[in-house]
Amino acid sequence: MKYLIILFVLLFTACSTKNYEHTQTKVIIIKSPLLKFSDLGYIRNTDDSLSLELFSAGQRVEEITINNLVCVTKGCMSKSGFNEEYLNEKYPDEILQNIILARPIFNSRNLIKTKNGFEQKIVNENFFIIYRVSSNQTYFKDKRNNILLKIKDTK
Secondary structure (H helix, E strand, O other): OHHHHHHHHHHHHHOOOOOOOEEEEEEEEEEOOOOEEEEEEEEEEOOOOEEEEEEEOOEEEEEEEEOOOEEEOOEEEOHHHHHHHHOOOOOOOOHHHHHHOOOOOHHHOOEEEEOOEEEEEEEOOOOEEEEEEOOOEEEEEEOOOOEEEEEEEOO
8 A cells, every 4th residue: 555655646746747936928939940930928937947838829839848958849859959950050058048038148258238138249150149138028130040039028
């Protein structure tokens, strides 16, 4: 009986839902060669987990979960694998997570503080990135690779 109870507890706690500490509703725009989205979404996070739920006409169309792997509807892959397939293989592994959480990218390279946030411009042979973070909006554009991520507060 004792082992049955332990098995029961392990079985049902392993499948339990993740409780996120922070949830924010945002207007999210994503344009890349493989991802195209423009509507409302939820950003949910804890210290070690991040989830981006994308909705269109009230229906969830995609969920991107980032832990040590990046999981999408198609399955899970490494962060570098996700970058290679969906963004750019030359991007650092943490770039998507940093953009969603409005943190500096590329180890804060070329970071300029502004009145209510910061800006970064990163240019080389692989990308031409303009990245701006303010109190109500995150804007990432790579002109060379036609990638746009824009996350802004709902009004």
